Amino acid sequence: MSETIGSASLLARAEELIDRAVKAGADAADAVVVRGRSRSVSVRLGKVEGTEASESDDFSLRVFVGKRVASVSANPGFDLQLLAERAVAMAKASPEDPFASLADPADLASTWPDLELFDATDVSSDELTEAALAMEAAALAVAGVTNSSGAGASAGMGGLVLATSHGFSGAYSATRFGRSVSVIAGEGTGMERDYDYDSRLYFADLRDAGDIGRTAGERAVKRIGPRQVPTMKDVTVVFDPRMARGIAGHIAGAINGASVARKTSFLRDKMGKQVLKTGLRVTDDPLVVRGSSSRPFDGEGVTGKRLDMIEDGVLNHWFLSTSTANELGLHTNGRGVRGGTAVSPACTNLALEPGDMAPEDLIRSVGTGFYVTELIGQGVNMVTGEYSRGASGFWIENGELAYPVSEVTIASNLADMFMRITPASDIDRKFGVAAPTLAIEGMTLAGK
Structure with missing residues (x-):
């Protein structure tokens, strides 16, 4: 090539x-x-x-x-x-x-x-x-x-x-x-x-x-013989890194300037306000050397820079292209992406930054909960933040993964979920959207 x-x-x-x-x-x-x-x-x-x-x-x-x-x-x-x-x-x-x-x-x-x-x-x-x-x-x-x-x-x-x-x-x-x-x-x-x-x-x-x-x-074999668990509220759900990247993707979608301009984001009125748990940070950097989603300039010829989109839980920026920035009375931050004949804003190398706890320690701290390895369906409403997804994974008992679980639904509201995230330390930055293992408290689990 x-x-x-x-x-x-x-x-x-x-x-x-x-x-x-x-x-x-x-x-x-x-x-x-x-x-x-x-x-x-x-x-x-x-x-x-x-x-x-x-x-x-x-x-x-x-x-x-x-x-x-x-x-x-x-x-x-x-x-x-x-x-x-x-x-x-x-x-x-x-x-x-x-x-x-x-x-x-x-x-x-x-x-x-x-x-x-x-x-x-x-x-x-x-x-x-x-x-x-x-x-x-x-x-x-x-x-x-x-x-x-x-x-x-x-x-x-x-x-x-x-x-x-x-x-x-x-x-x-x-x-x-x-x-x-x-x-x-x-x-x-x-x-x-x-x-x-x-x-x-x-x-x-x-x-x-x-x-x-x-x-x-090995992952497939571990899932043999799944059980159902009863319906319960206030469950701590732990998302493995594959699924956690989806949570980070929801954050990116909610702070996309195009969604804000269309009034289709549940965070549209939250600029300068706390949207994540105190201490959490979301970064976006188009200039990472060998970064999965890096680019020297965006679809309009503008070079973006690294931004702390959310710092200490507070929302600092939208993703902006020129036209979206014009509509919002702001200035582009070099996030314009070509899609066909249109230009719209998008994230680059986005990371929900990690915490200090190893994933094993995070799971241990949960005690009893649900560890998600697969999500099913598209039950996420970005206008209201309502979140409801079919899920499978493993039940956490005494701080350990005890047995496989399937045919359950986890539900909450993204606005509440974002305020209850605890990240582990195991982030892989080689993916364009990166996140570590995440524990989210207070979710509803619908089982048998």
Whole structure:
């Protein structure tokens, strides 16, 4: 995989597209190319089930005529002049948008750091197949594992090429390598499934395929013979790191400026107020070297900086792009992300920062409670904060994981949950949304 394949020619084409749009009557414009290259292999029961490969360079042009804006998309072989003229004609016929604009020229990045996002390692389909087969074989070798749901390995690259009429011109690429496996333990109606995976920017940083497979198999076997527990209130629920990342994701969604502007966040009136338990901190940093969601500049050419989104439990910032910031009467903080022809704010490397307690000590301190390893369903209302999810995991008794539990529902309100979080120390920052094991008091558990 080469980071530089076509980048210069794509950037030149984007810059020419901007020139043509301005000559066609646009007051301002930006052009973006979202790049994608991927290769993947899936296997099941020792046989290759599928191989896939894809390449794409998706162009989009956004033009402004006064307060009117329009966006169009095209494949690489398009006619520059026709696309520019079409976009301008569409903008002239569009209703005014008082908030849409390019980023202020003063905010545009002129230089940016090398974040080491690109690994030139070329991984062949044979190597991907070998890793997938090794994961599955290691999982099936675990005593009690009876079947496989499949394993897969992938390698890919994504990137952004951006040019604006305000003078910004830049490009970057990031690689991604992944491995995953899912297996079944037990027989008949007593079958249980679990999985494991890893995803990294650098191939050499991936966990060993055999280790991923063994972990998936061991997790599935531990779930055999689950019990139901009675319905009860005021239960302390402990979320393992895989599930805890979902809680951190809910925090990110609730402090997204677009949700605040649409009034679809239950935290929309909480700026400057306490939203998490005292002492807790949520950070977001787009400039982490080799960070999973790092970027030298955002989808509008603005370089963001590390922010304490929530400090000592108090909300300090929304995630903002230029248009969202305009709507809220604020200033962008470089969190704009391209999605098709639109720009919207999103987090980068988000972390719900860890505490001091080892996860084993946190579980021990709970005494009696529920340790969640899987969540089911989409029962989260971000407007009201109401939270209700099917769950399975392990019952905590005398400070230890005692036996597997399934077919229960955990419920509360995110606003209350956020104020009752106790984090452990076991955070893995190699994920774009990172969180340690989390204990949340006062939840309702609906069982038998």
